[in-house]
Amino acid sequence: MANSNDNRIRILLVDDERVQLRALADVLEMDGFAVTAFSSPADALDSLTQHKYELMLCDLVMPDLDGIALTEAALHIAPAMGCVLITGKATVPRAVDAMRAGALDFVLKPFDADALKTTLQRALAMRQLRLEKYAAEQSLRTSLDQLNQTNRDLLEAQLKVQQANEAKSRFIAGMSHELRTPLNSIVGFAHILNSSKLVTTAAQQVQFSGHILSSAKHLLTLINEILDLAKIESATQELRLEAVPLAALLEECRTMVEPMCQAREIVTEFAVDDTLVVQADLLRLKQVLLNLLSNGIKYNRRGGTLQVGVTCSGSMVRISVSDSGLGIPPELLSRLFRPFDRLGLDSSAELGSGLGLVISKHLVEQMHGEIGVFSQPDQGSTFWLQLPLAILA
Numbered sequence: 001m002a003n004s005n006d007n008r009i010r011i012l013l014v015d016d017e018r019v020q021l022r023a024l025a026d027v028l029e030m031d032g033f034a035v036t037a038f039s040s041p042a043d044a045l046d047s048l049t050q051h052k053y054e055l056m057l058c059d060l061v062m063p064d065l066d067g068i069a070l071t072e073a074a075l076h077i078a079p080a081m082g083c084v085l086i087t088g089k090a091t092v093p094r095a096v097d098a099m100r101a102g103a104l105d106f107v108l109k110p111f112d113a114d115a116l117k118t119t120l121q122r123a124l125a126m127r128q129l130r131l132e133k134y135a136a137e138q139s140l141r142t143s144l145d146q147l148n149q150t151n152r153d154l155l156e157a158q159l160k161v162q163q164a165n166e167a168k169s170r171f172i173a174g175m176s177h178e179l180r181t182p183l184n185s186i187v188g189f190a191h192i193l194n195s196s197k198l199v200t201t202a203a204q205q206v207q208f209s210g211h212i213l214s215s216a217k218h219l220l221t222l223i224n225e226i227l228d229l230a231k232i233e234s235a236t237q238e239l240r241l242e243a244v245p246l247a248a249l250l251e252e253c254r255t256m257v258e259p260m261c262q263a264r265e266i267v268t269e270f271a272v273d274d275t276l277v278v279q280a281d282l283l284r285l286k287q288v289l290l291n292l293l294s295n296g297i298k299y300n301r302r303g304g305t306l307q308v309g310v311t312c313s314g315s316m317v318r319i320s321v322s323d324s325g326l327g328i329p330p331e332l333l334s335r336l337f338r339p340f341d342r343l344g345l346d347s348s349a350e351l352g353s354g355l356g357l358v359i360s361k362h363l364v365e366q367m368h369g370e371i372g373v374f375s376q377p378d379q380g381s382t383f384w385l386q387l388p389l390a391i392l393a
């Protein structure tokens with residue numbers, strides 16, 4: 001048996017005739033091969049499961065398992081091994097059958113040492129070619145798989161670009177419409193005020209210039225929010241994530257929206273845990289909270305309630321803003337967080353740009369959080385956002 005430092009070619013020799021087995025083993029050892037010889041095909045197969053051989057040389061005619069069956073079984077265990085059969089003249093046609101079963105060659109008995117060596121060298125060369133062919137096929141298959149994967153990635157990327165383009169086109173169409181509405185109002189009223197033919201009373205002049213002013217303010221809000229969204233989407237401005245104590249921030253927001261609440265007689269109820277601190281960008285979180293709070297006031301009924309709750313679950317903190325307004329019908333919920341989609345409400349200076357929720361979603365996601373809503377028509381809506389707890393040193 002060859003040891004691990006032995007780099008001779010290893011041959012598994014199988015012949016039920018022990019004298020011939022011994023003679024063959026000697027010849028092959030003399031030729032420089034490392035030979036392991038078995039008179040029993042079953043023992044040879046057993047050895048194959050434990051050791052590696054480059055070649056198997058076996059007798060074609062054996063009582064237990066003939067050479068064809070042995071070749072098949074051996075190649076099943078060691079597909080990379082080369083098999084050569086030993087056959088007498090009478091059984092040459094069966095040796096050809098063995099080659100169909102995977103044997104590389106056969107040697108005729110009685111053999112001479114040179115012919116045997118030549119046949120084995122040829123079998124080794126064929127085995128080497130077979131291995132190279134197999135490796136080339138494998139690498140071709142790998143390249144094909146990679147090519148297919150690249151194609152799939154490319155298609156996916158193409159689809160994403162197409163979807164992004166469509167979203168941009170929709171956004172631009174929406175934006176032109178949104179900008180045109182207040183601009184038309186400004187131009188229309190300015191035209192009336194500027195016309196020598198259209199006579200206006202002093203009261204009308206005050207009223208019309210008021211329209212111009214509110215449309216101009218709305219236009220300015222729109223432009224500011226569009227620019228803000230563009231900045232957030234292109235991620236040109238990195239968020240500054242830090243530990244933000246929630247109680248103080250929510251109290252500040254409450255003070256800021258109080259005048260709006262008073263104007264609509266809305267009662268606020270803030271239930272905030274003093275200890276909770278989230279990982280967020282302070283200014284951007286304030287922007288999101290003010291958006292949700294002002295929506296909770298704008299889309300509330302006069303004299304309604306606006307509740308803010310904070311809960312902690314695992315490593316996330318959930319802030320919810322609940323109003324007692326008209327709520328949102330289930331079929332419209334999927335349209336929330338889309339630019340300029342006011343769910344059928346008229347655009348007006350009082351209501352807003354239609355971009356607040358889109359901006360909020362981007363910001364919350366950039367702060368590694370989530371934003372969502374549940375709403376029941378006629379009972380109100382709860383907009384919630386979840387942010388990671390702050391990592392305190």
Ligand code: ADP
Nearest residue numbers: 295296299342343351352353354355356357381
């Ligand atoms: P805006 O308030 O400026 O229109 P938002 O993006 O904040 O823009 O909101 C988009 C739309 O979602 C609003 O026009 C409104 O139809 C609906 N909406 C938002 N918040 C609420 C709420 N609390 N209750 C009912 N509808 C809401």
